[in-house]
Amino acid sequence: MKSTTEIIKRCQDLYEDLQFTAARDWKDAKPGRKVVGYMPIYVPREIIHAGGMLPLGIVGGGDQLEVIHGDAYYQSYICRIPRSTIELGVGGHLDFVDGMLFPSICDVIRNLSGMWKLMFPEVYSRYFDVPQNYSDDIGGNYYISELQELREGLEEHCSVKITDEALRASIAVYNENRRLVREVYAYRAKQPWKAPAADVYLLIRAGLVLPVEEHSQMLQDWLAAVDTEERPMKDNCRIIVTGLFCEQPPLNLIKSIELSGCYIVDDDLLLVSRWLIGDVPTEGDPMRNLADAFLHHSESTASKFEPNVAEKGQHLVRSVKENGAEGVIFASPSFCDPALLDRPMLQNVLNAANIPNIAFKYAENSGQMQPIREQAGTFADSIKLWSEA
Amino acid sequence: MNTVITTPKNRPDPRDVSKDDSMLKQKEMMARHFDRITSAPERGEKVCATFVPGNLNELIMCFDFANNLPEVNAIQNGLRKKSGQFVMEAEKLGHSEDVCTYVKSDIGMMAKGNIAPNGEKFPDPDVLLLSYTGCFTFLKWFELLREQYQCETILLHTPYEGDGKITDNMRQYMVKQLKEEVIPKLERVSGVKFDIDRLRENLRRSAKAEDDLVYVLQTAKKRPSPIDAYFGGIYYIGPIFGAYRGTDEAIDYYATLRQEIDARMAAGLGPVTPEGAMGEEKYRLVTEGPPNYTSFRDFWKMFYDEGAVVVASSYTKVGGVYDFGFRHDPDRPLETLAEYCLGVYTNRSLPQRVDMLVDYINEYEADGLLINSIKSCNSFSAGQLLMMREVEKRTGKPAAFIESDLVDPRYFSAANIKNRLESYFQMVDQKKAGGALKGAAA
Ligand code: SF4
Numbered sequence: 001m002k003s004t005t006e007i008i009k010r011c012q013d014l015y016e017d018l019q020f021t022a023a024r025d026w027k028d029a030k031p032g033r034k035v036v037g038y039m040p041i042y043v044p045r046e047i048i049h050a051g052g053m054l055p056l057g058i059v060g061g062g063d064q065l066e067v068i069h070g071d072a073y074y075q076s077y078i079c080r081i082p083r084s085t086i087e088l089g090v091g092g093h094l095d096f097v098d099g100m101l102f103p104s105i106c107d108v109i110r111n112l113s114g115m116w117k118l119m120f121p122e123v124y125s126r127y128f129d130v131p132q133n134y135s136d137d138i139g140g141n142y143y144i145s146e147l148q149e150l151r152e153g154l155e156e157h158c159s160v161k162i163t164d165e166a167l168r169a170s171i172a173v174y175n176e177n178r179r180l181v182r183e184v185y186a187y188r189a190k191q192p193w194k195a196p197a198a199d200v201y202l203l204i205r206a207g208l209v210l211p212v213e214e215h216s217q218m219l220q221d222w223l224a225a226v227d228t229e230e231r232p233m234k235d236n237c238r239i240i241v242t243g244l245f246c247e248q249p250p251l252n253l254i255k256s257i258e259l260s261g262c263y264i265v266d267d268d269l270l271l272v273s274r275w276l277i278g279d280v281p282t283e284g285d286p287m288r289n290l291a292d293a294f295l296h297h298s299e300s301t302a303s304k305f306e307p308n309v310a311e312k313g314q315h316l317v318r319s320v321k322e323n324g325a326e327g328v329i330f331a332s333p334s335f336c337d338p339a340l341l342d343r344p345m346l347q348n349v350l351n352a353a354n355i356p357n358i359a360f361k362y363a364e365n366s367g368q369m370q371p372i373r374e375q376a377g378t379f380a381d382s383i384k385l386w387s388e389a
Numbered sequence: 390m391n392t393v394i395t396t397p398k399n400r401p402d403p404r405d406v407s408k409d410d411s412m413l414k415q416k417e418m419m420a421r422h423f424d425r426i427t428s429a430p431e432r433g434e435k436v437c438a439t440f441v442p443g444n445l446n447e448l449i450m451c452f453d454f455a456n457n458l459p460e461v462n463a464i465q466n467g468l469r470k471k472s473g474q475f476v477m478e479a480e481k482l483g484h485s486e487d488v489c490t491y492v493k494s495d496i497g498m499m500a501k502g503n504i505a506p507n508g509e510k511f512p513d514p515d516v517l518l519l520s521y522t523g524c525f526t527f528l529k530w531f532e533l534l535r536e537q538y539q540c541e542t543i544l545l546h547t548p549y550e551g552d553g554k555i556t557d558n559m560r561q562y563m564v565k566q567l568k569e570e571v572i573p574k575l576e577r578v579s580g581v582k583f584d585i586d587r588l589r590e591n592l593r594r595s596a597k598a599e600d601d602l603v604y605v606l607q608t609a610k611k612r613p614s615p616i617d618a619y620f621g622g623i624y625y626i627g628p629i630f631g632a633y634r635g636t637d638e639a640i641d642y643y644a645t646l647r648q649e650i651d652a653r654m655a656a657g658l659g660p661v662t663p664e665g666a667m668g669e670e671k672y673r674l675v676t677e678g679p680p681n682y683t684s685f686r687d688f689w690k691m692f693y694d695e696g697a698v699v700v701a702s703s704y705t706k707v708g709g710v711y712d713f714g715f716r717h718d719p720d721r722p723l724e725t726l727a728e729y730c731l732g733v734y735t736n737r738s739l740p741q742r743v744d745m746l747v748d749y750i751n752e753y754e755a756d757g758l759l760i761n762s763i764k765s766c767n768s769f770s771a772g773q774l775l776m777m778r779e780v781e782k783r784t785g786k787p788a789a790f791i792e793s794d795l796v797d798p799r800y801f802s803a804a805n806i807k808n809r810l811e812s813y814f815q816m817v818d819q820k821k822a823g824g825a826l827k828g829a830a831a
């Protein structure tokens with residue numbers, strides 16, 4: 001049996017490999033294989049998978065990539081992820097990618113979709129729009145047609161066939177992956193001292209670049225190993241971090257939060273891996289099933305309209321209860337409109353529910369962790385004092 | 390060598406400049422707009438708040454709502470130099486310094502008593518019609534207002550033209566939203582039954598005014614241009630982008646404006662500026678991006694003092710792109726509303742936006758492109774540096790990039806902008822001289 005250290009070492013290597021060697025190797029292993037990149041938050045990876053292609057999650061260049069060209073494309077007051085993604089493109093890191101999907105999440109990613117068309121005209125790039133209306137016969141029908149257009153676009157540009165049967169099989173494969181990801185999250189919420197947040201992050205992040213079957217196996221191996229290993233339990237408080245759904249925080253930031261005395265028991269990192277809640281049915285019309293799941297069983301986040309005012313922010317309150325959290329940290333990328341505009345509303349909801357919270361901003365290339373450690377440390381101390389009082 | 394910017398001596402004192410009929414009309418219409426909103430409760434009228442891009446004024450009128458447009462309020466507060474304190478007030482309340490300043494100006498205004506430009510209090514809206522077109526911030530903005538006002542919020546989701554076209558799926562999605570959600574909810578809140586013939590009439594009136602607006606905007610193809618399509622254009626679009634589209638008053642305003650511009654053209658005159666008629670037309674520019682409103686006059690002056698006139702601008706298309714043929718069509722009332730929303734400038738893909746700017750430079754024989762990048766507006770700003778390169782590449786005309794904000798005075802640096810403009814005009818001169826030399830050599 002592999003140890004968690006071995007597994008996480010492999011994940012760390014994948015994380016650091018900005019040439020995406022694993023995905024390149026997968027593509028080279030058989031002629032005709034295609035790779036389709038996607039950005040946060042969510043795309044139905046099942047459709048790519050059902051065409052025999054590899055969905056590849058692109059979440060910027062992190063703090064390891066030196067951005068040289070990217071800055072020439074963006075003003076200083078725009079977040080980091082689009083410029084480091086451009087850097088990846090211009091620097092040839094993505095030269096093996098046959099398609100790029102830009103989900104409907106904010107104006108920056110939206111405009112990046114058009115930039116990609118201008119800069120990389122040979123690549124199939126598509127803005128992946130999703131409904132903000134959640135009625136089956138309005139938003140649902142619109143979404144099914146969008147999915148169909150995506151399916152046909154991929155079929156044409158990547159010369160593949162995506163059948164209903166293959167789609168149903170892919171849904172089953174991703175159902176299993178989502179179940180395992182949730183198991184990992186549940187495990188961490190129960191015994192966070194055994195599942196450090198940085199490890200869990202790396203583990204889930206590996207799923208962006210590996211074939212899903214391999215990733216599911218990896219998750220199983222980790223779940224099997226983690227239980228057999230002992231780690232000391234610290235007197236940390238239990239918190240949720242939110243606002244990290246797009247531009248990724250540096251790994252050191254995740255570590256710093258934990259080092260400062262906070263166990264992370266839930267987060268909104270890499271939401272694609274658990275966007276759909278519960279299994280998507282594998283019987284019947286697969287497109288309708290994917291649409292149903294999106295409309296009625298998907299996570300809440302800032303780029304989604306919440307039609308019911310009473311529901312606004314309740315996903316956080318529920319997560320606090322379910323995961324036994326004692327507070328919430330809002331960590332948002334600088335200049336991130338969706339996260340920063342949403343934050344005051346969520347804070348009001350938490351304050352009304354007497355849930356302690358703090359907020360700070362980061363950039364994917366933030367280097368200085370001291371201020372964050374101090375803030376998170378003070379927060380942890382105040383939670384402890386508060387609970388003892 | 391630096392170009393020295395001097396103010397021409399023979400310009401009349403601004404206080405002596407007589408106003409054209411259209412200007413007086415416009416001013417009076419703005420005043421009536423605010424009076425209608427602030428007096429709505431006492432007249433038993435309900436208030437609908439909605440955004441400029443993708444605003445459904447023709448539909449809103451069918452339910453007898455007074456239409457309050459938060460961006461118009463933010464602009465007014467910018468022009469009146471009030472937005473700065475409102476933005477800071479919102480930041481004090483916990484809103485991030487990084488986000489759209491229109492939102493913060495609105496929230497700050499609310500916190501400070503919600504006083505309209507006429508000195509009266511804005512009534513709380515009865516309904517928020519969230520026509521979410523061309524900008525994600527709208528979504529959050531109305532969620533924030535809903536939290537405050539606790540009133541019915543109706544969403545109309547406009548899909549983005551990612552592939553540069555309107556598909557049947559997009560149109561049907563919008564028509565279905567209008568039929569099954571937007572209209573029934575507006576009926577419920579207003580207590581007025583929807584009458585499609587009334588909508589058709591409003592749309593017919595819109596199209597008429599739109600014809601005249603396009604005529605006016607396209608007179609800038611003449612030399613000298615009788616209008617400034619950015620600074621002046623902002624006044625021209627006021628009625629049609631706001632609560633007057635679909636009314637007889639708008640028809641009347643644009644007819645008057647058209648006559649005035651025709652007269653200017655016949656007399657060979659340039660645009661009207663706050664200091665009277667502009668002098669010699671030296672530079673013809675196309676602009677991309679919104680202006681700065683907190684120093685609007687100073688900003689404009691940097692152009693007209695130099696003889697620079699804007700012949701076409703993308704900003705004056707945020708509330709509808711009419712110059713490529715779109716008109717509200719009374720025979721397809723709901724489809725036309727959908728197509729209107731889908732087609733507004735910021736809902737167009739980046740390649741479409743580049744095409745438009747290139748077209749403008751060619752069609753209006755402009756000397757170059759000027760981008761005013763707005764710090765807090767991702768919808769416009771993300772991607773503008775690439776747009777600039779593309780337009781330069783395709784037209785061979787120089788482009789300049791300046792940065793400011795819509796309504797946050799902290800981000801308007803007059804000296805920097807003036808410097809940039811000076812160098813830019815020099816570049817245009819050199820380019821023109823080079824072109825002339827080449828022409829002479831040929
Ligand atoms: S970090 Fe925020 S603003 Fe930037 S691309 Fe992501 S969602 Fe958009």
Ligand code: SF4
Binds near residue numbers: 490491524735765767
């Ligand atoms: S982000 Fe830009 S388009 Fe959106 S509301 Fe603000 S100023 Fe308007």
